[in-house]
Amino acid sequence: MTTNAETIRDLAEREYKWGFITEVEEDRVPKGLNEDIVRLISAKKGEPAFMIEWRLKAYRHWASLEKSQAEPKWANVKYGPIDYQDIVYYSAPKKKASLKSLDEVDPEILRTYDKLGIPLLEQQKLAGVAVDAVFDSVSVATTFKQKLAEKGVIFCSFSEAVQNHPELVKKYLGSVVPYTDNFFAALNAAVFTDGSFVYVPKGVRCPMELSTYFRINAAETGQFERTLIIADEGAHVSYLEGCTAPIRDENQLHAAVVELVALDNATIKYSTVQNWYPGDKEGRGGIYNFVTKRGKCLGQNSKISWTQVETGSAITWKYPSCILMGDNSVGEFYSVALTNNYQQADTGTKMIHIGKNTSSTVVSKGISAGHGQNTYRGLVKIQKGATGARNYTQCDSLLIGDKCGAHTFPYIEVKNASARMEHEASTSKIGEDQIFYLRQRGLSSEEAVSMIINGFCRQVFRELPMEFAVEAQKLLSISLEGSVG
Amino acid sequence: MNMLEIKNLHATVNNHEILKGVDLVVNAGEVHSIMGPNGSGKSTLAQVLARRETYEVTEGQVLLNGKDLLAMKPEEAACEGLFMAFQYPVEIPGISNAYFLRAALNAIRKYRGEEELDAMDFLPLLKEKMRLLEMDERFLNRPVNEGFSGGEKKRNEIVQMAVLEPKMAILDETDSGLDIDALKIVAKGVSAMRSPERAILLVTHYQRVLDYIVPDYVHVLVDGRIVKSGGPELALELEEKGYGWAEPATAQAR
Numbered sequence: 216m217t218t219n220a221e222t223i224r225d226l227a228e229r230e231y232k233w234g235f236i237t238e239v240e241e242d243r244v245p246k247g248l249n250e251d252i253v254r255l256i257s258a259k260k261g262e263p264a265f266m267i268e269w270r271l272k273a274y275r276h277w278a279s280l281e282k283s284q285a286e287p288k289w290a291n292v293k294y295g296p297i298d299y300q301d302i303v304y305y306s307a308p309k310k311k312a313s314l315k316s317l318d319e320v321d322p323e324i325l326r327t328y329d330k331l332g333i334p335l336l337e338q339q340k341l342a343g344v345a346v347d348a349v350f351d352s353v354s355v356a357t358t359f360k361q362k363l364a365e366k367g368v369i370f371c372s373f374s375e376a377v378q379n380h381p382e383l384v385k386k387y388l389g390s391v392v393p394y395t396d397n398f399f400a401a402l403n404a405a406v407f408t409d410g411s412f413v414y415v416p417k418g419v420r421c422p423m424e425l426s427t428y429f430r431i432n433a434a435e436t437g438q439f440e441r442t443l444i445i446a447d448e449g450a451h452v453s454y455l456e457g458c459t460a461p462i463r464d465e466n467q468l469h470a471a472v473v474e475l476v477a478l479d480n481a482t483i484k485y486s487t488v489q490n491w492y493p494g495d496k497e498g499r500g501g502i503y504n505f506v507t508k509r510g511k512c513l514g515q516n517s518k519i520s521w522t523q524v525e526t527g528s529a530i531t532w533k534y535p536s537c538i539l540m541g542d543n544s545v546g547e548f549y550s551v552a553l554t555n556n557y558q559q560a561d562t563g564t565k566m567i568h569i570g571k572n573t574s575s576t577v578v579s580k581g582i583s584a585g586h587g588q589n590t591y592r593g594l595v596k597i598q599k600g601a602t603g604a605r606n607y608t609q610c611d612s613l614l615i616g617d618k619c620g621a622h623t624f625p626y627i628e629v630k631n632a633s634a635r636m637e638h639e640a641s642t643s644k645i646g647e648d649q650i651f652y653l654r655q656r657g658l659s660s661e662e663a664v665s666m667i668i669n670g671f672c673r674q675v676f677r678e679l680p681m682e683f684a685v686e687a688q689k690l691l692s693i694s695l696e697g698s699v700g
Numbered sequence: 701m702n703m704l705e706i707k708n709l710h711a712t713v714n715n716h717e718i719l720k721g722v723d724l725v726v727n728a729g730e731v732h733s734i735m736g737p738n739g740s741g742k743s744t745l746a747q748v749l750a751r752r753e754t755y756e757v758t759e760g761q762v763l764l765n766g767k768d769l770l771a772m773k774p775e776e777a778a779c780e781g782l783f784m785a786f787q788y789p790v791e792i793p794g795i796s797n798a799y800f801l802r803a804a805l806n807a808i809r810k811y812r813g814e815e816e817l818d819a820m821d822f823l824p825l826l827k828e829k830m831r832l833l834e835m836d837e838r839f840l841n842r843p844v845n846e847g848f849s850g851g852e853k854k855r856n857e858i859v860q861m862a863v864l865e866p867k868m869a870i871l872d873e874t875d876s877g878l879d880i881d882a883l884k885i886v887a888k889g890v891s892a893m894r895s896p897e898r899a900i901l902l903v904t905h906y907q908r909v910l911d912y913i914v915p916d917y918v919h920v921l922v923d924g925r926i927v928k929s930g931g932p933e934l935a936l937e938l939e940e941k942g943y944g945w946a947e948p949a950t951a952q953a954r
Contacts, residue, residue, distance in 0.1 A: 649790050654775045655774050657779050657864070662803070673794035
């Protein structure tokens with residue numbers, strides 16, 4: 216296959232022009248990963264030259280890492296080798312097209328989202344949340360585009376952003392998480408298929424919550440989405456993501472990258488409720504959730520706040536982080552991670568203080584049940600120039616039963632003596648006395664445990680937008696089913 | 701009508717027998733007080749009745765309102781109208797008093813086939829009961845018992861009792877650790893709960909609380925058995941003569 220970018224682009228544009236792909240064979244690329252696959256993905260998306268070049272660089276970097284067996288092994292999780300040649304890197308619903316309206320979305324897909332509680336059609340009528348729905352490798356629908364556009368807010372699939380706003384993509388893509396960052400970030404950069412793109416212009420407060428709903432559907436497929444959010448000077452945006460996948464016996468790889476950029480006085484609030492398929496009770500199947508999320512507080516007085524509720528996935532490897540470059544910038548990380556059955560989570564954050572008077576808050580709540588293993592791993596780094604930096608870290612673990620584990624690895628590096636650091640940690644078991652107390656008042660043991668856990672997670676839940684908080688509470692209860700005798 | 705009927709109740713903890721044959725009948729409308737020295741089995745009796753699983757019943761029978769109490773789980777007993785005010789109320793961090801109590805009340809209402817109350821209907825009810833126990837409204841949104849003083853915790857127990865309106869209330873040393881003002885408030889709350897439909901079992905060390913909640917019957921529990929029963933005057937006699945006075949009766953009972 217030729218490496219000539221022009222040829223690729225021609226091919227791509229033709230495909231783009233011709234609209235949707237009808238051939239079944241073209242809905243999904245062959246298994247395996249090589250330069251041809253990377254080009255094919257780029258071609259399918261009709262990408263400009265800078266994208267294919269970037270992808271190929273990323274692929275070559277990843278290939279060299281793979282050759283030298285540089286897949287990260289330091290996380291406190293155990294899993295068998297991943298055969299990267301046994302994964303399908305692109306899978307799209309048959310009727311993939313440049314959709315003019317939701318009416319053109321495959322009714323099957325709309326029904327899927329309905330079932331997931333994300334009725335895309337109704338979203339148009341209900342004010343409140345704008346939704347981008349990503350089904351396997353592609354974005355199938357984005358609601359409220361028009362209304363957002365009136366304010367100058369760009370909210371679209373990553374693919375559309377590449378087509379319609381290449382200058383923004385070119386400027387910021389990889390600026391927070393370069394493809395050289397780590398093994399999975401390199402893999403993602405090479406093969407990422409879609410995701411969401413948000414740009415909030417200067418001084419604009421985004422009029423509604425933005426939300427992306429990710430769905431892995433096809434078998435033997437990896438999902439590699441990429442999200443890029445840019446809040447220009449003085450802009451405010453709150454973004455939510457949710458994710459699910461069907462039950463399958465084999466493990467599926469999800470390696471996403473999220474980049475956030477906050478300019479002067481901008482605020483980005485990023486909330487996640489992660490509910491990928493966790494595997495069955497014996498630990499068969501489930502998603503490998505190997506995700507790189509990072510935000511850059513580039514501007515003064517900027518703020519990035521991560522809130523995550525992680526209940527799904529067989530393995531979670533995820534550290535939403537903040538690079539606090541701008542003076543007085545603020546980073547926050549609120550996390551609930553639950554592991555039940557044979558789930559493993561190694562999650563936490565990095566707070567890198569570079570600017571003056573930067574402050575960060577870390578609140579992590581880990582819950583382990585069954586044979587679950589839950590690890591908090593966090594780094595707070597105060598650079599030389601970060602005079603007046605402050606950090607508060609609170610790290611609590613809750614154990615249910617006696618076969619699970621909680622582990623904490625806090626790293627603190629301080630290179631400026633003016634820094635003020637606080638670290639609190641606790642590990643507790645749900646007390647028999649607490650459960651009995653609640654049962655004596657009429658609650659079942661499941662209700663009692665769920666109430667105790669919701670209380671334990673309250674500091675995090677209150678950071679979530681209202682509807683998400685309710686969903687998160689329900690999710691925790693469901694995820695814990697059967698964990699209490 | 702018999703609200704609670706205990707027949708020859710034996711219970712052990714870690715194979716150690718604590719209750720050695722308790723017999724007691726409490727009728728609706730009555731207030732009974734169980735008194736006894738430390739380690740006599742008073743709290744064990746309360747916990748067994750509340751169906752705590754750490755206690756094993758080895759012999760005997762207990763009927764709650766005619767139903768087999770010992771076959772019930774703790775939450776079933778609660779839904780059947782049994783309430784225990786804890787000697788050491790437990791903290792539930794992060795869950796507000798109001799949320800917790802509404803969940804409890806609704807669990808019970810659901811069990812009884814009654815409609816659940818929403819926050820709008822529930823709040824006035826809770827506030828009214830809190831006023832009765834002279835508890836500030838800020839306790840509504842404070843996490844259950846977290847950071848409460850000993851007295852506040854005990855008052856909170858009685859607030860819960862007032863909201864849940866049990867048929868059979870067991871107060872496990874609710875008076876211990878209370879200063880005289882708090883004791884009076886708690887006693888007022890409990891007394892307000894006296895009704896012909898409700899039975900109350902007061903477990904206590906001291907006679908003092910019985911000045912404010914005058915019981916219909918007083919029982920003395922020593923070494924896992926009720927060794928003496930009588931009217932309120934028995935409490936005064938105990939106060940004067942000490943539990944040692946009742947002990948010979950134990951020997952006789954053996």
